[in-house]
Amino acid sequence: MTSRHDLTRRSLLQGAALALGGIVPAAAATTTIGFIYVGPKDDYGYNQAHAEAAAVLKKMKDIKVVEEEKVAETADVERTMESMIRLDGASLIFPTSFGYFDPYMLRMAAKYPKVQFRHCGGLWDKARHPMNTGSYFGYIGMGQYLNGVVAAHATKTKKLGFIAAKPIPQVLVNVNSFCMGARSVDPSITVQVIFTGEWSMPVKEAEATNSLAGQGVDVVTCHVDGPKVVIETAERRGMFTCGYHADQSKLAPKGYLTGAEWNWSKVYSDFAEGMKAGKAPGNFVRGGLSDGFVKMSAYGPSVSAAARARAEAVKAEIMQGGFAAFRGPLKDNKGNTVVAAGNALPESAVELESTNWLVEGVIGAIA
Secondary structure (H helix, E strand, O other), X not given: OOOHHHHHHHHHHHOHHHHHOOOOOOOOOOEEEEEEOOOOOOOOOHHHHHHHHHHHHOOOOOEEEEEEOOOOOOHHHHHHHHHXXXXXXXXXXXXXXXXXXXXXXXXXXXXXXXOEEOEEOOOOOOOOOOOOOOEEEEXXXXXXXXXXXXXXXXXXOOEEEEEEOOOOHHXXXXXXXXXXXXXXXXXXXXXXXXXXXOOOOHHHHHHHHHHHHHOOOOEEEEEOOXXXXXXXXXXXXXXXXXXXXXXXXXXXXXOEEEEEEEOHHHHHHHHHHHHHOOOOOOOEEEEOHHHOOEEEOOOOOOOOHHHHHHHHHHHHHHHHOOOOOEEOOEEEOOOOEEEOOOOEEOOOOHHHHHOOOOEOOEEOOOO
């Protein structure tokens, strides 16, 4: 549902703002930064994590933040970006959702070469895309690896579940990492994955959670925009949960174990300070737990001392740098070797950005 404020913004753009003739307002002492969300800012998930970081920027000197939520991955996002540029004078825009990038953000970047656009994800390519665009993302796979370590200590059935939106590389890395974390504790554990096909599909997410419960899965995690439905449904079914994107512990006081959370305030604060100094954000920015891009939720009451000790030991190793969960010989769930013996892929390995397979131990298929 679109708010009255959003309708006003768009109608102004289509009417009075067109009189600007394509001229971007002159730069002011204040740097204006735009944030665009595909869902609500209070979704206990992907959008909330970005919105919480945007709130930090609002407290920074000489920074103005403009936001719009519930913007579809259609031409709507183009109109929103243009509005932020022409009406608000935004010089840096964060279209945060995966589907905003091509063609919408790229078209706006070509139209407004003096405006910086940074997309959350792994789609930017130096050889093909403008230099006023770029991507930023966090290596949150190791957060899901730690989720898997904790989940392995909680499961009694040795059946874990993962509800995922779309089988893109970042999602597949998370599924695989969760499975490998769990199997590092107990190699007999399996992870059943269900792809809903959409970033936000509450009905399908509830159905998937109930389906996993019916199959004997007793710990579940996810990679969807708003984990709220998954976490609450699992809590009602008596399952344990590991969170994602943001802290969902309030939604599952009994079953919440821990969670992999984004810490976008670190990224956005660095970008904002750079813009104030006249420096554009990097075109390809990445970081993990040790860089402060990612953090873990506090442990829930059901996490055992043994689980805490194991997870903390692994986390300490990750924080030191160089930890490689994807270590050969490693096979996918079809029996193909995906990492050869003697090779290892740390979380920063560019190869992982094109992951198109599910690791051994995951039950499910991409197609």
